[in-house]
Amino acid sequence: MDQSKLKPALISGVIFGIISLIPFVNLLNCCCGWLMICGLVAVKMYSSNNPNAIKSSDGAVVGAMSGAIAAIIIQMVNLIFSIINYRGVSSEELKEIFRREIEKQPTADPKVVEMVMQWADLIIGNLIIFVFLFALIGIVIMTVFGGLGGLIGASLFGKKTPPSTPPYDYGQSFGEGQKSSYPGQ
Amino acid sequence: MTQEQIKKVSRVTYFAMLLGVILWLIAIIAPACFFVQKQVLPAYLMRKILSPVCHQIIDRSFLLWGYPLAVCARCSGIYFGVLLGILFYPLLKSYKKLELLPRSYLIVMLLPTTVDFLLGAFHILENTHFSRAFTGVIAGFALAFYIARAIINLALEITKTIASKRKGVVFYGSK
Structure with a gap:
């Protein structure tokens, strides 16, 4: 796995995963707000450590990774x-x-509740499967939102303006030669 | 990629995105429809599936035929705004350009819903269904332009990579 992508995803994912669990603060998770911000921040971090322009696919991957970690x-x-x-x-x-959970639902018609209760044995008998299934669906949804945040992040922070050409240094050209200050050169 | 190919990929991605948003909105409305049909179990399961996305407090949700939607009024507003934004997206002048709107637009458009949320959260000014939904629509409308552009860029990038792999040519920067 690409370490340059994993690190920002891990940092952002852990931070926003914890933030999403804090009471009151987690209210911003409405529409997976924190998870989209999580993806956005991960891409910003990835972009800061990367001298090249960030591609949309990279943004989506970093965002989705961070969203998955948080989820x-x-x-x-x-x-x-x-x-x-x-x-x-x-x-x-x-x-x-x-x-009680079913009775809390808006249709608290006793007949309907009894009908639903016929399913209760099936659900309770396979409770672990249902719990993991819902957890998995939750992780998939949150990963998608993280990826969306990452995509937006790549569009917002991904472009790097190339450094303007420095003026030719006559002094150095006769000495040891001009040393480039550009990253990666 | 030729201009024609770019146009074609953009158009296909746009309609796929539109379909995705419509399906998402149907999923939000579905539990209320199931409740009307007295199908509590599917309604309950749908609400449970969408629970990671929203707090789903019934008092804060819009009612459809007397039954709540799967997400709160603010989320409903945001998703409806996203649909509106995606519908309006082709009308934008810069649609054909691969440029993104400036960052400041997004911040300005997200401000009303943030202010509305904070005023309500700190009990300074009690927000209403209308204020939550309306500010949500504004936020969603703005977000749609950034999401649409970003997804179209992603689709173009993937198409370019697939095309270059088929030709056996690796463009600089494609890996």
């Missing part, structure tokens, strides 16, 4: 909290929690 942190922490909260809870209690 993994968010989902891992959520998963840990869920495990702590539901540790030792029996399947009957889980069914009751599921019932």
Whole structure:
């Protein structure tokens, strides 16, 4: 893996993953705002360490990587909290929690709730699969938003203006020769 | 790449993007439709899938036939704004140029929703569904121009790379 891309993605991903978990501050995660900023910041960091212009694909990759890292942190922490909260809870209690969750939905029609509860055994029986599936879907969505942030970042910060040609130094040309100050030369 | 190829790739990418945004908006409206049909499980699952994107507080969401959308009023505004922005994008004069609008435009357009959010968050001025959605539309509308340009640039870049690989030619800077 390209280390020059991994480092900014990792730094930005970890920082914004943690920020997204802080109460009140995480409200800006509306529309995955923090994750888009995460991708943007990762590309800005990548751009600062890279003397060349940043391509859109590079921006998308760096942004998506940072978004994925942040998403993994968010989902891992959520998963840990869920495990702590539901540790030792029996399947009957889980069914009751599921019932309350469904009753909270806008259609609290008892008939409909009973219909949904027919699915409860299937869901609770495969709870781990469902939890991981939702976590995975969450990671995919957040990665896409990170990638979008990275794409915008590449467009905003990616262009580098080439250094203007320095005036010819007559003095040095007769000495050891002119040394270029351009990076990579 | 010839100008004709650039135009073709840009057009295909644009319509794919438009389709993507419409599908995203359908996913946002879908739970309310499922609720109307008394299909609570699919509605619940749809809301759960979209939960990483928004807090989904029902009091802060628009209701459709008495049922909430999958995202809050601000998010709904932003996504609707993105759709509007993408629809208006071809009308922009610089559409054919591969240039991006200046950074300052984006900052200015994101300001109203930021101010609205902060005023509400600090209880200085209570925001409403309308203020959240309207400032969201402004932000989404602006974001669309940057997202569209960036995605079209990406598509052009990928097409160029594929074309050069097919020809067996590696352009400078393509790797």
